[in-house]
Every structure is written in structure tokens, then in C-alpha cells.
Amino acid sequence: MSDSSDPLVPGNPYADTMPVEAQLVQPKRNNVGCIVAVLGVGFFGLLVCAGLLLPAVQAAREAARRMSCSNNIKQIGLALHNYHVAYNQLPPAYTVDEDGNRLHSWRVAILPFMEQQALHQQIDLSKPWDAPENAAVASIVVPAYACPSKVGDPLMTTYVAVVDPSGMFEGAIPTKFGQVSDGLASTILVVETENENEVHWMSPEDIDLETLLERSENDSHVGGGNVLLGDGAVKFITNSIERGLLEALVTKDGGEDYTGL
Incomplete structure (x- = not known):
């Protein structure tokens, strides 16, 4: 039998006088779980997007650094x-x-032609590059000698000459472009060596032909490095370049006819 005092029973005369909350009580919903689920899905989505975008961002940054490096070598x-x-x-x-x-490197000799005349005038060319008289200059970074992809001391450079009697830099003996019978477009002037062969930009040290031919994977750039050809062009050579071709590109009269890398 129905209880007439129950305000929810139809016909109860007191139903209209009862508060709405008392007339119809709705169960409370717990939204915390839904919010946590949504946030979790969103955070996971952000991680996925970041994982997909990061390699692209890194590749774009390296491409920009490689272009900047190429510009440095063009300036040289x-x-x-x-x-x-x-x-x-x-x-x-x-x-x-x-x-x-x-005493001093070719990199010191060309400073006046790289808008570094004032720096060149501070160097005592009659004393070794690391003499106390040249210590102040030796502590100055020349931006064009520092590859932007290289980590470590910016005073150290990976832009070196290949010192060899058959090449463009024979040692203490100057070379003329007229001595290059292979053509300037087929002869290397300067190379970007591996990080392990870096030298102070003032140091009269570079690399020899054998060091160049024993290329490793420890490059500032992935897979290889830039080279400056005698005609002023900058090319990127990979570590997989044929050893014989690389050696021929160093020589002034190797007889090779190769104008593209």
C-alpha cells in the first residue's frame, strides 16, 4: 500500500510545497575520471607530435649550419x-x-683579405704563433674559421690545407694558380677535416694527404665535409668518395677530368 506521506508519490498534497531538490534528487556524476582521461590522451598526442617533429627540426637546423659553414669556406x-x-x-x-x-699559418696570412686587417696588424710575424707576444691574438676567435656545426673550442678550426708536394700547398713554398695543369675546378684548395684533426687557427699545422685519405666518421656534418676547389666553388664530399678520386683532386697535375662532386 502506498505511503501518502511520500512527496514523490503522485497525488501527495505536500509535493508542491517541497523544495525542488527534495522532489527530484539526481545522482551526482564524477567528472574527474573523464578529465584525467582527456588530459592523458592530449599529453600522449603532444609527445607523438614532438617525436615526429624533432627530427625534422634538427635536420633543418643542421642544414642551416651546413650552409653557414659553406659560406665560411667561400669567404676563405x-x-x-x-x-x-x-x-x-x-x-x-x-x-x-x-x-x-x-711560425704562422696561411690562415694568418689571409686575414687582411677577410676584413681582419686590424687583427693581422697585432700579430708579431717574426715570432711563433704561440709566443707570449702573440698570446692576446691567439685568444681571439675568428668567426669565419669556426664551423657552426663543430662542438668544442671555437679557437680550433677544421678548415685546413692538404700539405703535399703534389698539392696546392707544398709547405713553405708558395704555389701559383698557373702551376695547376688539371684546372682549378678539379683541384682542392682547402678541406673541412674531421674534428680529431682540428688545429688552432693560427697554428702552422694542417693535414697531409694520407690523413685526408683516411677519412673517418667523426665529422662536424653527418657523412662528410665541405671542400674548397681552386676556382672558389664549395662542394660537399661524402666519406664514401673513392680514395683514388680524392687523391687525384688534391694533386695539381693528376690528370683527372672531374668537375663535379
Whole structure:
């Protein structure tokens, strides 16, 4: 039998006088679980997007650094050409004193042609590059000598010459472009070496032909490095380049006819 005092029973005269909350009580919903689920899905989606975008962002940044590196080497090439115009020869790989001791690098010699005349004037060219008289200059970074992809000390450079009697830099003996019978477009002037072969930008040290041919994977760029050809062009060579071709590109008269890399 129905209880007439129950406000929810039809016909109860007191139903209209009862509060709405009392007339119809709705169960409360727990939304915390839904919010946590939505946030979790959203966070997971962000992680997936970040994982997909990160390699692309890194690749874009490296491409920009590689282009900046290429511009550095082009600036070096222009300076070498302007030096040749001024002196009718390239700078020697290194200068020496009267006893044959090495003093300074070709990178020091071309400073006036790289808008670094003031820096060049501060160097005592009669003393070794690491002498106390040159310590202040040796602590200065020349931005064009620092590859933006290289980590570590910015005073150290990976832009080096290949010092070899058959190449463009024979040592203390200057070379002229007219001595290159292979053609400037087929002869290497400067290479970007591996990080393990980096040198101080003032140091009269570079690499020899055998070191160049034993290329490793420890590059500033993935898979290889830039080279400056005698005509001023900058090309990217991979570590998989044929050893014989690379050796021929270094020589002034190797007889190769190769104008593309």
C-alpha cells in the first residue's frame, strides 16, 4: 500500500510545497575520471607530435649550419684569390724563420683579405704563433674559421690545407694558380677535416694527404665535409668518395677530368 506521506508519490498534497531538490534528487556524476582521461590522451598526442617533429627540426637546423659553414669556406676562398691577385701567388702553408722553424699559418696570412686587417696588424710575424707576444691574438676567435656545426673550442678550426708536394700547398713554398695543369675546378684548395684533426687557427699545422685519405666518421656534418676547389666553388664530399678520386683532386697535375662532386 502506498505511503501518502511520500512527496514523490503522485497525488501527495505536500509535493508542491517541497523544495525542488527534495522532489527530484539526481545522482551526482564524477567528472574527474573523464578529465584525467582527456588530459592523458592530449599529453600522449603532444609527445607523438614532438617525436615526429624533432627530427625534422634538427635536420633543418643542421642544414642551416651546413650552409653557414659553406659560406665560411667561400669567404676563405675569396680571400685566397684576392691574396693571389695581390702577390701573384698563394700564401705558403706556413711561414718559417731563418732556421726553418714554423711560425704562422696561411690562415694568418689571409686575414687582411677577410676584413681582419686590424687583427693581422697585432700579430708579431717574426715570432711563433704561440709566443707570449702573440698570446692576446691567439685568444681571439675568428668567426669565419669556426664551423657552426663543430662542438668544442671555437679557437680550433677544421678548415685546413692538404700539405703535399703534389698539392696546392707544398709547405713553405708558395704555389701559383698557373702551376695547376688539371684546372682549378678539379683541384682542392682547402678541406673541412674531421674534428680529431682540428688545429688552432693560427697554428702552422694542417693535414697531409694520407690523413685526408683516411677519412673517418667523426665529422662536424653527418657523412662528410665541405671542400674548397681552386676556382672558389664549395662542394660537399661524402666519406664514401673513392680514395683514388680524392687523391687525384688534391694533386695539381693528376690528370683527372672531374668537375663535379
